[in-house]
Structure formats: C-alpha cells, structure tokens
Ligand code: ADP
C-alpha cells in the first residue's frame with residue numbers, strides 16, 4: 001500500500017479537488033481510500049456519494065488498519081498544520097499543488113521546508129509540485145515552473161488546467177464522471193507520473 005499526502009499551507013489551491021480526482025483515477029485499477037484531515041471535512045461530507053472510494057479516518061491509517069487497500073490519499077487543511085510532519089513521516093509521496101503565480105510559488109516554501117525535513121530523515125520519501133488551475137498556453141506557466149525548479153523538489157510536467165469540470169467534481173464524483181476529456185487526460189497523466197516516481 002502507498003500513501004499520497006496532498007499538502008499546501010494555503011487554501012484554494014486545489015488540494016481537495018485533486019484528492020478526489022486522483023482517488024477516482026487510481027480507483028480504476030486499485031483499492032483506494034481518502035483520509036480527510038481537514039477540519040472543514042469537505043471529503044467526509046461527500047463520503048456517501050463517492051462510489052468505489054472509501055473515506056477512512058487518519059487513525060486507522062496511522063495504525064495500519066487499512067491493509068486491504070492499495071492506496072490512501074490524505075487531504076490536508078489550508079494551513080501549516082502541526083500534523084504535517086507526522087503525515088509526511090507515513091507518506092510515500094507528497095504532492096504540493098500550487099497556482100501558477102510568483103506569490104503562490106513563494107508561498108509553498110514553508111510546506112517545502114517541512115517536506116525537506118521529512119526527506120532528510122527518509123530518503124525513500126518522494127514528492128512533486130504540480131501547477132494547478134493553470135490557464136493553458138500561458139507563458140507564465142513555464143516561468144513559474146522555472147522558479148519552482150529551484151526548490152529542490154521535482155515539478156510535474158503535467159499541469160492541471162482551470163476547468164469547470166474540476167469545479168463540478170463534488171457533484172460528478174470527479175472529472176471521470178464528466179465528458180471533459182482534457183481534464184481526464186491531465187489527471188491520468190499526473191497519476192502516472194506519481195506511480196512512476198513511486199516505482
Ligand atoms: P483547497 O483544498 O486547496 O482549499 P479546493 O480543491 O477546495 O482547494 O479548490 C478551491 C476552489 O477552486 C474550489 O472552488 C474548486 O472548485 C476550485 N478548483 C479547484 N481546482 C480547480 C481547477 N483545476 N479548475 C477550476 N477550478 C478549480
């Protein structure tokens with residue numbers, strides 16, 4: 001079983017949306033659960049609607065009482081939670097979504113600092129930054145990627161665009177419940193990059 005934690009101390013960067021979408025994507029071939037560690041409880045409140053995805057509590061993940069699962073995705077709160085070091089310590093992969101802005105890129109430094117402490121203790125921990133809610137074909141995306149590449153954490157080549165189908169995810173389950181082929185391709189490609197990094 002592998003654990004992916006989606007973290008960023010800011011709200012509104014797409015953590016919960018990516019948690020749902022990656023969970024649905026992986027659930028195509030794996031037994032997947034999401035652990036909602038955000039007190040806002042967005043994913044927990046959707047649990048009855050999430051077909052094929054379990055919502056588990058963090059304690060059962062920490063106690064490894066989730067052995068019948070292949071993958072757990074942990075959604076985290078929109079602040080620098082004191083629990084992040086504990087979550088990073090049990091994770092196989094940390095995904096940090098950021099909007100494609102210079103101020104946004106600067107704002108992930110605190111999360112990266114915690115991540116690097118965890119990586120120093122455990123070299124097997126993998127991580128990636130993903131640009132989220134990007135305007136496709138904007139030259140800004142590459143400029144921000146260049147800035148992020150200096151942080152010492154790989155930047156995913158896949159970017160998640162700003163698209164209505166992502167906003168509808170809580171209603172459709174995920175972009176896989178929509179007709180938005182481009183969004184499906186993005187999420188599938190991001191999931192593949194994560195799985196490849198884990199191998
Ligand atoms: P976080 O969990 O980091 O606070 P959310 O996933 O709740 O962020 O997303 C914040 C807002 O942005 C929500 O209204 C959500 O619907 C919207 N959103 C998230 N990802 C996208 C996207 N790729 N395209 C358009 N809107 C998005």
Ligand code: MG
Nearest residue numbers: 015016038042
């Ligand atoms: Mg959230």
